[in-house]
Amino acid sequence: SIQYVLHTVDYVSPTERVIFQTCERERHSVVFQMVRQNDIAAIDINMGCPKEYSTKGGMGAALLLCPEKIEMILSTLVKGISKPITCKIRILPSLTETISLVKLIEKTGVAAIAVHGRSKNERPQHPVHCDVIKAISQAVSIPVIANGGSQEFIRQFQDISAFRSVTSASSVMLARAAMWNPSVFRPEGMLPVETVIRDYIAYAVQYDNHYTNTKYCLCQMLRDQLESPLGKRLHAAQSTLEICEVFEMSDFYESCRVAQKAKKADLQSVGLVAALENDDAEDRNIISLPIRFDKRNYMSQITPKMLLLEWCRKRKLPQPVYHTVQRPVDKFFQSVVKVDEMQYASTLWDKSKKLAEQSAAIVCLHTLGLTEIKMNESDFAQKRKRKLQCQEDEGTRSLKEEHNKKLHQNGSEHRPLIQDATTFANQSGTHN
Structure with missing residues (x-):
């Protein structure tokens, strides 16, 4: 879908969660692993992932044992798609097998090949085999992208060129080093991670990134500080706003939300968007907030549901009525509670029906201004x-x-x- 407010193209899952987002600024640099040709520069086939969730399904590094399938996949894509096709592999147990495989890949017509310099069974703590990457670079005529040098070789921008030189590769691919501190690509020198974190959060808020992805990336940047008070607060955050509060950026968050709502109103007036925040909850006249139940915030015997029930009894109102649904995709739950002819729900889905009901009760209490209410x-x-x-x-x-x-x-x-x-x-x- 096209997001006129954010100026992005979003790929959305059936659960309404954005799984990939790009913008005009990235048009000539995005390499995507599935197809929508107008939004990307190339398509890469990952044949190097060693994780079990990939290999047990015959994907990732499992493909390295199926050269015929590799040839079929790459040849079909090269012939059927106008964009450049590339692939990423890991090295095989022997140099002879590895060279044989890359020559087969070269014949399919791919534009480049990325090589992670470890075998399927090797992990980051094992040395990267620069000599094998170099042999591959010398054996084929297409560009070879060297991968696997984070930490062992690459700690700053200047190290990237050194890694490319020792492997004779045409370019370098970084993952871990870039996640730890994205300013590793900065020729002028790396920035303090604290500065990078704040800059990253600003982008995440401006482009409405899903908080779980933002949180994951920030955890990668904090690394050794995850057990610090700051790291623990980040780990406990359950929304983008809570993440901003951890890093004292809640004012920035609120200013962005105000600006985005104003932009939506402008677009609505000219018919580019149908309505403001027209999600399912609002279509059903449900008051919804991104709140999740955390039992640590309540006495062991007093829950939000109990507080809400007690509040209703004191005012001689009918008992709260909960309606819960389960999402088929991930089996998570969402509850709607009806109190005094009004309905309340959390926009955050929970792992159980009980938790979902507690979250809905909190939304109701919060909306009624009863966030501090406690049973005597x-x-x-x-x-x-x-x-x-x-x-x-x-x-x-x-x-x-x-x-x-x-x-x-x-x-x-x-x-x-x-x-x-x-x-x-x-x-x-x-x-x-």
């Missing part, structure tokens, strides 16, 4: 104490009746069921 702890304790006392009294009566019944059946005279320790000892007759 002494009243709650008294209610619980009375309930437990009633249960104990009932249990004691039942036990006593059963005991007396057995005594009667055995012809024994009745004795009190509960006796003090001295009386019990005397009647039992403790002898050594």
Whole structure:
């Protein structure tokens, strides 16, 4: 879909989550792994991912063992698509096998080949095989992109050229080093990670990036600081606003949201967008907020649902009614609670029905201005104490009746069921 407010082209999943986003600025540099030719510069086929979620499905590095399939995939794409086709591989156990594979790939007509200098079973802690990448570069005529040099070789911009030189590659591909600090591409020198983080958050807010992706990228940048108070606060964040609050950028977040809403209003007036924030919740007249239940914010025995129920009872309103649906794609839940003819829901989906209902209750409490409401702890304790006392009294009566019944059946005279320790000892007759 085209986002006129953000000036982006968004690819959206069935769950309405943006899975890929690009803009005019990236038109000549984006390499995408699926097809929409007008928005991209090239298409890359990843045959190097060693993760089990790829290989067990015959994808990623699993393709390295199927040269016929590799040839078929690449040849079909080269013939059927006008954009350049590239592929990425890992090296095979022997140099002979590796060279044979890259020559086969070259014959399919691909524009370039990226080589990660480790085998499928090797991980980042293993040395990258620069000599194998160099041999590949010398064996084929198409451009070879060297990959796998993060940390071991590349720590700053100048190291990129050194890695390219030692592998005789035409260019270099970076992943980990770029995620740790994107300013590694800056010829003038790397920026402090704190500066990069704030710049990244600004982009994430301006382009309405999904908070889970933003959070993941920030965690990669923090690295060794993830166990610090700052890292723990980031880990607990459940929305873009909460992420901004962690880094003291909530004012920036609010200013961007105001500007985006104003832009939507302008576009609506000329018919470029149908309505402001027309999601399913608003279509059903549901008040929705991006709030999720965190049990750490509540007493162990007092939940948002209990607070809302107590509030309704005090005002002699009907009990809150919850309606919950499950999303087929990921099995997550969303609840809508109806209170006094109004409906409330969280825009964030939860892993269970119980959590979804609690989240909906929080949205209602927040909307009603009851975010600080708490059941009187002494009243709650008294209610619980009375309930437990009633249960104990009932249990004691039942036990006593059963005991007396057995005594009667055995012809024994009745004795009190509960006796003090001295009386019990005397009647039992403790002898050594």
